[in-house]
Amino acid sequence: MNKSVYATPDEVSETKRHILTVLVDNEPGVLARVIGMFSGRGYNIDSLNVAEVSNDENISRITIVTHGTSEVVSQIEKQLLRIVPVHSVTNLDQEGSSVEAEVALVYIYISDTNKKKVYQLCDFYRARKIENENNTTIFEIAGASERVNRFIKEINEITKVEIVRSGPVAISSIQKNEEE
């Protein structure tokens, strides 16, 4: 093994899930550039999330969940950096510690027989009922993807549901100075 900063291990590493957070100029076509790089070079996107994060500087944050060996993911990072409007790419798994969360909205088909169970489960998972004009049972659950997975699995065992998920967003939890 060599000591180089760009070195990759001699043996091919195992495939793992990685969360990449990409800061980009918020200009037309930037998302197409990013996802086009993934499809064009045969990389995976498991989930994708984009939103503007600064009003003044016009910067968006793209959160991409991908999977691959560390060699592949390092190549993905370098290819992303070649895209002109990309400011930075951070692999949150290599950052050490990060916090991630996602939101799911769940339309739950409710009847007299399952009502009690549904509400108990939602209560347990701290899923919040969203008020709406038709008073349908739509719940919102936020948190780590695994927790959302478990909730969906359990609610599915009780009744029919319709789900929409945001996919995870994540942020590094390393202590930073305010000036940075």
Next chain:
Amino acid sequence: MNNEITGAEIVLKSLAEQGVEVVFGYPGGAVLPIYDTLFKQNSIKHVLVRQEGGAIHAAEGYARSTGKTGVVLVTSGPGATNVVTGLTDAMMDSVPIVCITGQVPQHLIGSDAFQECDTTGITRPCTKHNYLVKDVNKLSSVFHEAFTIAQNGRPGPVLIDIPKDVQFASGTYEEKNKIIIPSHRLFEPSPDFEKNKIEEAVELISKAKKPIFYIGGGCINSGPTASKLVREFINMVGSPVTMTLMGLGVVGSSDKYSLGMLGMHGMYEANMAMHECDVMINIGARFDDRVTGRLDAFSPNSKKIHIDIDESNINKTINVDVPIIGDVKQVVEKMISIWKDKKYKIDIDSLKLWWDKINKWKEVDCLNYNNEGKQIKPQYAVQRLYELTKNTKTFITTEVGQHQMWAAQFYKFEEPNRWLTSGGLGTMGYGFPAAIGAQIGHPDALVVDIAGDASILMNIQEMSTAVQYRLPVKIFILNNEYMGMVRQWQELLHGGRYSESYTDSLPDFVKLAESYKAVGLRAKTTDELDDVITQMIETKNTVIADIWVTKEENCFPMIQSGSAHNEMMLSKDQKQDKKSAEKGKILV
């Protein structure tokens, strides 16, 4: 406001401020305002091609022979789609190009209007960056940024799509020096960025017993000084050096350290030296598959140093030990000063043993071919072309295929920027328009497109361009009536079933030249060859020299796909072992 000018005027003003002298293009509905403005000025010359594909290859030839940025101007829809091959070619070979495309007016975008296409969508993966300019006031800043991006870091093509209404609209022009490009949009290595790595690399070289320099097109893109420095450093080390197809000319062919080209059709000694070296110094090359052969057997016992301006090339296919991100010129300059400061010296005895070994490999004489008979061997034709042009300032372009490899093997390049070929994309039809571009950039030089009979037909319409601008470009066709490289692979890998690789009904190239009011020459036998070449050189007009060569000649030596550097095939009697042949068949 008084200082407002039209979008079309901003386009021309931006080009002028960027020092553009020539634009290669083809008019059409969506760029008429720009062509109208072009008509009213004299500082920028326009070269009218006969198909947009010709324009972009001409711009590439211009850019690679002059070191300047090539500029292309085409219309929307088919104009834009016709440049896609050239953009991809420029992307693969890192050629700085700015391509301007017209677009339908903004209110029609998305309506499937006449000659509308999603140009930025189509060209996104084959440009370094592209723009759809919707605001006339942003046009000048987009142009200045585009030129900077095209040249900065690893060069490449940048496209600017301008809707027709923006060309007509009035806006303000901003000068180049008023534009601030945010640093994240550019590659800017700090001077001391890789200092430790460079020191580590130089120390590694000083301890090498069997070093080899592996030189690529990055050295040429870094400018002529880079080539000088690379030569200087190699001289100091005393190490052998091999070059990729794109790097030919960085070190002179006659240089005593040069082993010539490496790779699939490279020199036996170069590939063997790559296989057996203990320290490999890759400067501006990218471990392309034509170079490496089978990856798991690529130079198994060497420590590898890799200097590249594009970080994504590091550890992409070959893992390296000392990666250095930076511009060749800056890095090699630093290497030289470290070598001098530390008074490094390579171990003379081991180096001598290494050269002895290499000289043994040279004795194989891998380019040897049977030159008996009256029929012209393609290799011989290139050799004679070299001998008869070597004392003239000559630029060689090529198409793609066997003739391209023979040109690379048998034409000796002593200087950078004299050799223009489509390496990464392998675009048939590149060479002739590229020669037109090179001739525009160097009106007094001799420019020869070494072509094949199949490739030349892919952009033959540019004869009209060459003649219109009185460009004395020479087309030197090695005519074997086959798509030679396809035929060779069919012979070696597909049981000699020459499926669709024979070209029936070829034109009479002499008459073809004459029909364009150019000059056509033909050599059918070896004793006619020198006269035809001399006449071709002396003719102050566009010339097609139709050289009839042996039809079924193969290009050797060759590393077949799926084989390693030390498994070179020297002739067709030497068969590849069956297992790796089968494996190699699925590769390209």
